[in-house]
Amino acid sequence: MKDNISYIPTTKKDLSEMLSEIGVNKIDDLFETIPQKLRLNSELLLPSPLKKIDLPLSEIELSGYMQEISARNNSNCKYFLGAGCYNHYIPSIVDLFLKMPKFYTPYTPYKPETNQGTLQVMYEYQTMMCRLTGLEVSNASLYDGATAMVEAGKMAARLTGRNEIIISKSIHPEYRQVFNTYFKYGDWKVIEVGISNGKTNLKDLEQNISEQTAAVIVQSPNFFGIIEDMNQVARMAHKHSSLYISLVVEALSLALIKPSDFGADIVAGEAQSFGNHMSFGGPHLGFINCYSKHKSKLPGRIVTKTEDADGKTAYMLWGAAREQHISRNRATSNICSNHALNALAVSIYLSWYGNKGLEELADMHNMQMAHYAYEKILKIHGYAATFPENAFFNEFVVNCPHSVGALNKKLLEHSIVGGLELGKFYSEYKNKILFCVTEQTNQDDIDELADILTYLNEKGLK
Amino acid sequence: MEKENVKLIFKESQDGRVAYSLPKTAIKKKDLLGEYKRKTPGLPEVSERQIAGHYQNLADLNFCPYSEMDPLGSCTMKYNPPLMEALASLPGFLNIHPYQNESTIQGALEAMYFLDLYLCEIVGMAKFTLQPSAGAHGESTGIMIGGAYFTSKAEKRTKILAPDSSHGTNPASITNLGFEYEQVNSNGQGWVDLKDLEKRMTEDVAIFMLTNPNTYGLFDPNIDKIAEIIHRKGGLLYYDGANLNAIMGKYRPGDLGFDIAHINLHKTFGTPHGMGGPGAGPTGVVEKLKDFLPIPTVEKQGEKYTLNYSLEHTIGKVKAFYGNYSILTKAFAYILMLGPEGLRKVSETAVVHANYMQEKLKKKGFKFPYGDQHCMHECVMKHENINTLGHLLSEYFKKLQATIHFPEANFYMIEPTETETKESIDEYIEAMVEVDKAIKDPIVMEELEKRKTFTPIRKINAKKGMARPCLREKED
Numbered sequence: 001m002k003d004n005i006s007y008i009p010t011t012k013k014d015l016s017e018m019l020s021e022i023g024v025n026k027i028d029d030l031f032e033t034i035p036q037k038l039r040l041n042s043e044l045l046l047p048s049p050l051k052k053i054d055l056p057l058s059e060i061e062l063s064g065y066m067q068e069i070s071a072r073n074n075s076n077c078k079y080f081l082g083a084g085c086y087n088h089y090i091p092s093i094v095d096l097f098l099k100m101p102k103f104y105t106p107y108t109p110y111k112p113e114t115n116q117g118t119l120q121v122m123y124e125y126q127t128m129m130c131r132l133t134g135l136e137v138s139n140a141s142l143y144d145g146a147t148a149m150v151e152a153g154k155m156a157a158r159l160t161g162r163n164e165i166i167i168s169k170s171i172h173p174e175y176r177q178v179f180n181t182y183f184k185y186g187d188w189k190v191i192e193v194g195i196s197n198g199k200t201n202l203k204d205l206e207q208n209i210s211e212q213t214a215a216v217i218v219q220s221p222n223f224f225g226i227i228e229d230m231n232q233v234a235r236m237a238h239k240h241s242s243l244y245i246s247l248v249v250e251a252l253s254l255a256l257i258k259p260s261d262f263g264a265d266i267v268a269g270e271a272q273s274f275g276n277h278m279s280f281g282g283p284h285l286g287f288i289n290c291y292s293k294h295k296s297k298l299p300g301r302i303v304t305k306t307e308d309a310d311g312k313t314a315y316m317l318w319g320a321a322r323e324q325h326i327s328r329n330r331a332t333s334n335i336c337s338n339h340a341l342n343a344l345a346v347s348i349y350l351s352w353y354g355n356k357g358l359e360e361l362a363d364m365h366n367m368q369m370a371h372y373a374y375e376k377i378l379k380i381h382g383y384a385a386t387f388p389e390n391a392f393f394n395e396f397v398v399n400c401p402h403s404v405g406a407l408n409k410k411l412l413e414h415s416i417v418g419g420l421e422l423g424k425f426y427s428e429y430k431n432k433i434l435f436c437v438t439e440q441t442n443q444d445d446i447d448e449l450a451d452i453l454t455y456l457n458e459k460g461l462k
Numbered sequence: 463m464e465k466e467n468v469k470l471i472f473k474e475s476q477d478g479r480v481a482y483s484l485p486k487t488a489i490k491k492k493d494l495l496g497e498y499k500r501k502t503p504g505l506p507e508v509s510e511r512q513i514a515g516h517y518q519n520l521a522d523l524n525f526c527p528y529s530e531m532d533p534l535g536s537c538t539m540k541y542n543p544p545l546m547e548a549l550a551s552l553p554g555f556l557n558i559h560p561y562q563n564e565s566t567i568q569g570a571l572e573a574m575y576f577l578d579l580y581l582c583e584i585v586g587m588a589k590f591t592l593q594p595s596a597g598a599h600g601e602s603t604g605i606m607i608g609g610a611y612f613t614s615k616a617e618k619r620t621k622i623l624a625p626d627s628s629h630g631t632n633p634a635s636i637t638n639l640g641f642e643y644e645q646v647n648s649n650g651q652g653w654v655d656l657k658d659l660e661k662r663m664t665e666d667v668a669i670f671m672l673t674n675p676n677t678y679g680l681f682d683p684n685i686d687k688i689a690e691i692i693h694r695k696g697g698l699l700y701y702d703g704a705n706l707n708a709i710m711g712k713y714r715p716g717d718l719g720f721d722i723a724h725i726n727l728h729k730t731f732g733t734p735h736g737m738g739g740p741g742a743g744p745t746g747v748v749e750k751l752k753d754f755l756p757i758p759t760v761e762k763q764g765e766k767y768t769l770n771y772s773l774e775h776t777i778g779k780v781k782a783f784y785g786n787y788s789i790l791t792k793a794f795a796y797i798l799m800l801g802p803e804g805l806r807k808v809s810e811t812a813v814v815h816a817n818y819m820q821e822k823l824k825k826k827g828f829k830f831p832y833g834d835q836h837c838m839h840e841c842v843m844k845h846e847n848i849n850t851l852g853h854l855l856s857e858y859f860k861k862l863q864a865t866i867h868f869p870e871a872n873f874y875m876i877e878p879t880e881t882e883t884k885e886s887i888d889e890y891i892e893a894m895v896e897v898d899k900a901i902k903d904p905i906v907m908e909e910l911e912k913r914k915t916f917t918p919i920r921k922i923n924a925k926k927g928m929a930r931p932c933l934r935e936k937e938d
Contacts, residue, residue, distance in 0.1 A: 005803070005804040005807045005808075006543075007540075007541055007543060007732070007800075007808075008807055008808065008880050008881065009882070009883045010814070010815070010880070010883075010884065014883075015811075015814065017884070018815070018817075018818040019814065021821055021822060022814070022817045022818055022821045022836075024836075029836075030813050030814065030836045031813070032836070033680070033835065034683070035683060035686065038685070038686065038713050038718055040711060040713055040717075043711060043802040043806065044584060044710070044711050044802040044805060046579075046583060046801060046802050047579070048798075049572065054801070055798055055800075055801030055802065056798070056800055056801030057798045059545055059799070062545070062549070062798050062799055063545070063548075063549065065798070066791075067549075069568075069570075069572050069573060070552040070554030071554055071569065072568045072572070073554040073555065073566060073567050073568070073569045074567075075553050075554050075556075075557040076553075079559060081559050081562065084782060084783075085561070087557070087559065091481075091482070093481075095551075097517045097521070101526055101528035102522065102526045102528070102529075103517075103521055103736070103737060104542070104734045104736055105527045105542050105735060105736075106524050106525065106527065106737050107527075107532065107534055107735045108735070108737070108738035111852070111856070111863050112919070112922040113853065113857065113917040113918075113920075113921065113922060114524070114856050115523075115524055115525070115737075116524070116918050116919055117468075117521050117522065117523035117524035118737040120468060121737070123470075123934075123935070124470060124471055124472070124935075126933060126934050127472065127934040128503075128505060130934045131504040131505065131934075131937070132503050136933075136934065137933050138933075138934065140738075141739070143595035143596065143599060143739075143740075143781060144783075145782060146779075146781055146782040147595070147780075154638070172782065174779060174782040174783070175782060177779045178779045178781060178782060180778060181780060182602075182606075184606075184609075184778075185605075185606060185641070186639060186640025187640065227498070255500075256500060257495070257498060257499075258500035258501070261500060270782075278556075278559050278560070279555070279787050279788050280555065280559070280560055280567070280570050280783070280784065280787035280788075281559075281560030281782065281783025282595070282740070282781070282783055282785055282786040282787050283595065283740035283786040283787075283788060283789060285740075295931075295933070301738065302931075303933070304931040304932055304933055305927075306922065306923055306926050306930070306932070307923045307927075308919035308920045308922055308923060309921045309922075309923060310919075312465055312466065312467075312919055312920070313466035313467075314919040314923070316922050318928065318933065319928075319931070324630040324631050324633075324634035325629075326630070327634070328632075328643075329633035329634060329636065329637040329643040331633075331634040331638075333634065333638060334601065334602060334634035334635040335596075335598055336597065336631050337595070337596035337597065337598065337728065337735075337739040337741040338596075338739045338740075339595075339740045340736055340737035340738035340739050341734075341739065341740060342739075344517075344737070347471075348517060350505050350506075351471055351513050352481045352510065352513060353481075353505070354479075354506060354508065355502045355505045356480060356482075357481075357482035357484065358505060360484055363491070363494075364484075365485075365487065367495075368487075368489055368492065369487070369489065371492065371494065372489050391498075408563065409563070412566070417562050417566075420561055439484065439485075442485065442487075
């Protein structure tokens with residue numbers, strides 16, 4: 001049996017030399033400031049998940065166990081499920097660099113001289129995001145889209161000096177839930193405006209917007225995949241000098257639709273689609289982009305290009321006065337750790353696709369393919385358009401002739417993960433299903449899905 | 463001299479170059495967007511070979527804890543075992559969707575269930591949420607839980623206290639959630655000033671946020687008195703787990719009277735920092751606060767793991783889905799690999815290493831204002847020229863700078879961690895001695911400046927960078 005614990009290099013000899021240098025006899029002398037009665041007198045009780053082996057596990061045992069439980073998850077499927085987490089293909093080169101110790105292990109780049117690689121990655125990421133959204137400044141990542149929405153709301157309140165925020169019910173339900181959780185604390189008013197044929201109800205919006213409104217937040221493509229009337233939302237917001245926050249949850253839509261074309265003041269959202277695995281919902285990454293005039297209120301790390309003492313191009317973090325480690329209780333946000341490694345994935349992914357590739361991917365393999373699936377499914381008896389006559393990106397909702405849960409169970413037998421049961425989040429939309437189509441579900445897969453749906457319709461689910 | 467280390471990827475772009483490949487499709491293309499369709503975004507047009515070169519060259523500009531000891535106090539930078547990355551990257555973890563049927567994610571839930579159980583045991587809490595993405599996110603979650611708890615009891619408490627030496631995230635989390643922040647002073651020994659705490663701890667105060675060992679690297683022995691003061695006035699005691707690496711298996715915050723605790727998995731449990739994240743900040747609570755946790759929590763019913771959405775007083779959600787899953791998996795694997803004895807030895811060794819560093823540096827003439835006590839997992843040195851010291855260590859000795867100017871100006875906070883060898887600690891000490899000599903003696907400095915430099919740039923022109931921000935590359 002080995003004496004040492006994995007990952008601790010200190011030998012008995014090292015230990016006795018160090019203790020003698022310190023001038024104590026035993027390790028516990030160093031813990032003497034902890035009152036005796038508060039100290040633990042026995043080992044922690046950590047039950048093993050394995051029936052026959054106690055902790056600690058060896059590397060071989062641990063690998064075996066983790067492989068076993070990972071195999072209990074069903075991942076080898078065709079996913080027609082999106083709803084805020086998208087099964088896009090990830091080029092090998094992305095994962096290779098994400099595992100490189102020089103990207104994988106370093107700390108936040110507070111010291112520019114030893115972190116130029118990180119800082120340039122972030123600067124390039126910021127540039128790519130700005131080019132996609134059409135705005136001028138991007139932070140270098142937040143936790144996820146939902147928390148980015150929260151931060152964007154607070155940012156708008158700071159910029160306008162107002163405390164009322166309007167959010168659309170067509171925003172991802174979990175994002176709204178996160179938003180409402182945070183905005184219960186402090187002096188806020190959050191107004192939720194309703195839905196009309198799958199889009200934000202503009203009349204409802206018009207009735208609620210006022211000189212007290214800091215921002216209007218609308219997701220486009222929205223939770224149902226539908227592209228909102230962004231121009232109209234912007235016009236209404238701007239009429240009251242409110243800010244229009246365009247929320248983007250399926251970042252790939254940015255390849256075809258540029259929020260700044262429609263008057264967005266702030267673009268916030270989730271960039272998981274660009275090179276980040278579904279990973280059971282995280283880690284993904286949030287982003288906020290804004291115009292330069294608003295940058296002092298933008299939360300999160302931001303990198304600037306500058307020079308070193310010799311005039312050589314160099315990069316560093318900008319605007320530390322906004323941040324918690326300098327301004328403490330006056331900081332624009334409490335964010336410290338962010339999702340820098342996920343931002344690296346975005347940069348490599350976008351470089352790999354380039355302009356042409358990203359457009360082809362978004363248009364042909366997502367939007368056009370989703371429309372192909374939509375039309376195909378609507379032809380099946382019993383399926384109908386829930387929100388007809390709308391433009392949508394890679395997700396769409398249809399009325400389903402079965403209980404969605406039961407249907408999905410059947411689809412799983414064919415290794416298909418079906419769409420989201422909309423009733424899970426919207427009680428008014430029972431038996432409606434939100435399908436998602438990406439480049440991972442090709443024409444053959446869609447045809448197969450349609451065949452199975454047809455078959456189940458004829459034979460019933462039993 | 464070169465004008466830049468690595469050309470921007472946009473400068474390598476040439477029309478017509480591609481790295482991507484996509485399948486052919488037979489479907490007929492329709493005009494679906496019309497005039498709404500955007501103009502080309504200006505992404506780089508490069509070959510895959512160029513991408514490989516670009517990111518390899520950028521990686522080479524970074525110092526990292528794989529090549530050098532990273533003694534960054536207050537942010538434990540220990541070794542990140544590749545095994546954990548390999549296991550977290552198994553397709554069964556990486557390629558699953560958060561909304562797929564519960565019967566198809568039993569393995570994922572098992573890992574979460576056991577991680578929750580282990581974290582509860584390690585810090586002495588009753589239940590954890592694994593949702594928060596970082597320490598600061600855990601703080602927000604804990605504050606909201608505390609806030610909801612007092613609201614449920616119809617108590618109006620508007621203030622939250624934290625010591626002057628707290629991490630910056632504490633006061634920022636407090637005010638960003640609409641609470642009033644009040645600072646509690648430290649006494650001359652680096653501990654909480656009990657008189658000041660007593661004075662400030664009124665019935666308006668919801669929570670006192672504390673890390674113990676504190677940011678001086680010292681264990682505050684008055685912790686039971688602190689807990690008594692807070693609880694007497696009906697308040698909650700919050701444990702900032704940034705410094706958990708010192709205490710595993712030695713004492714449990716829950717046993718000391720803490721009611722809420724967040725843990726930074728990317729510090730204590732060996733998950734990598736990834737240039738600043740993603741991390742994970744699971745947040746635990748004692749029994750009476752369990753019902754206030756964010757939904758869902760993970761439970762076991764018979765042999766089946768489930769997501770529980772029915773918590774009576776839940777604050778709601780703090781993140782979409784369930785947390786930074788792959789980080790959670792890595793921490794889970796780390797705990798399985800070390801076990802109870804291993805975790806205790808992690809903390810014991812970390813404390814021995816820090817004390818060794820402190821004692822040896824003291825003997826070399828460095829000043830430790832609190833050095834008359836044993837430190838825990840990190841120690842704080844004071845030096846008049848701390849910026850220069852840190853910089854020269856990197857520039858001429860290829861050493862990573864520790865934390866500077868924290869928790870006080872001119873402080874140098876060093877945390878060697880348990881994963882470094884005695885030799886690498888000694889080397890770091892030797893480099894500090896040499897740099898200190900150079901700072902004090904212009905002749906030695908002149909000699910030093912003739913040596914090879916290791917940093918890819920010289921001292922940054924921070925003044926220019928701050929005054930004239932250039933936050934994106936404009937298109938030509």
